[in-house]
Amino acid sequence: MTTTAEQAAWFADTFGRLVTNVERVLLGKSxxxxxxxxxxxxxGHLLIEDYPGTGKTSLARAMAQSVRGTNSRIQFTPDLLPGDITGVSIYDQRAREFEFHRGPVFANIVLADEINRASPKTQAxxxxxxxxxxxxxxxxxHPVPRPFMVIATQNPIEQAGTYRLPEAQLDRFIMKTTIGYPDHASTMRILGDAAIRAHDTEVPEIVTAEVVAEMAGLARGVHVDVSINDYVSRLIDATRGAEEVRLGVSVRGGLALVRCARALAAANGRHYVVPDDIKQLADPVLAHRLVLDAEAEFDGVSASSVIAQVVLETPPPSERQSG
Structure with a gap:
């Protein structure tokens, strides 16, 4: 079903209220x-690589509260086992059968804190x-509840005792981003409320989980012109041909970019995707999927800089190719 202009306007209004609601907790990070x-x-799922104390847990809690959902936090450690995440079957002597005890992954928003500290088996x-x-x-x-989203975090300053996520596993995250420290004005507001613990702050419910599912359906109906698909294809082809790159973006990465562009277009009140949606999302959706050449990494080249150069050198479509 194709999303209409009226539906896109409703989507944008609801999306804006959700963002404003969470910004009560995560100041200045809209x-x-x-x-x-x-x-x-x-x-999709989100990977955040950032320093301690930037509000990752607060983000997950506030998002879950905004959509009347459940949230859980899993602190990843080297001794964490797969069953500690997914749950285990325990034998009930009275009923003489095994009963499944659900793990913390059975929540709408799951915060996987410092995911790279657990063993590869647990990560998997x-x-x-x-x-x-x-x-x-x-x-x-056992199906997990819907909506279902994992917000995983990594600490960029501590690598001792960690297990780096393989590139194939990084590709499972639809985006990777950072939160960063707040600006001066936001820091002053946070310090002014220092008597209130962050975990004591609750935000009101804005929508239900059913409404989030409806928004996801509307996002899938946002129109993507053939010229936009051609633009995305040329972008991912360019990442594969970049001299600093050993392994470029896969087709899965291109699909993820189009999916996110649909949602962003609707969030901006449009029922169609424009090239600027693709440009805005290129770095968070594509950069973590690149595998750089070892020599380029040694020279200080970053995946984000490669994506920025690719976007700069790949001309966007100038006209539509289909109605």
Whole structure:
């Protein structure tokens, strides 16, 4: 079903109220909050690489409260086991059968804190449920609630005792971004409320989980012109041909970019995608999917700089190719 202009206007109004609501907790970070909600409505997952104390937990809690959902936080450590995330089957002697006890992954918004501190086996257990939206234990499948979103974090300053996420697993995250420290004005407001603990702050409910599902359906109906698809194809082709890159963006990355662009267009009140939507999302959606050449990394080249150069050198479409 194609999304109409009236539906896009309703979508933009609802999206704006969600962002404003979460910004009560995460002051001065509307751009990051918008990206997080675009990821949620695109039915994807978010990877945040940032320093401690920037508000990652507050973001997850406030998003869940805004959509009347549940949230959980998993602190990843080297001794964390897959069952600690997904849940385990325990034998009930009275009923003489195994009973499944759900793990913390059964929530609408799951914060996987410092995901790179857990073993690859434990990381894989989380990434499996991210992809399948269900947990299978002892041959029995248990679906996770909808909407379902994992916000995983990594600390960029501590690498000792960590297990770097493989590139194939990074590709499962629809976006990667940072929150960063607040500006001076926001810091002053935060310090003025220092008597209130961050975890004591609650934001009101704006919509229900059913409305989020409806918004996701509307985003899927946003029109994408053939020229936009051609533009995305040329962008990902350009990443594969960049001399600093050993492995470029896959087709999955191109699909993720189009999905997010649909949600962003609707958030801006449009029922169609424009090239600026693609440009705005190119870095958070594509940069973490690149594998740079070792020599380029040694020279200080970043994936974001490669994406910026690719966007600069790839001309956007100048006219529509289909109605």
């Amino acid at each position: 751009h990051v909050i918008r990206l997080a909600f675009v990821a949620l409505i695109s039915e 257990a989380l990434l499996e449920v991210m992809e399948e939206s269900r947990v299978t234990v002892d041959g029995e499948s």
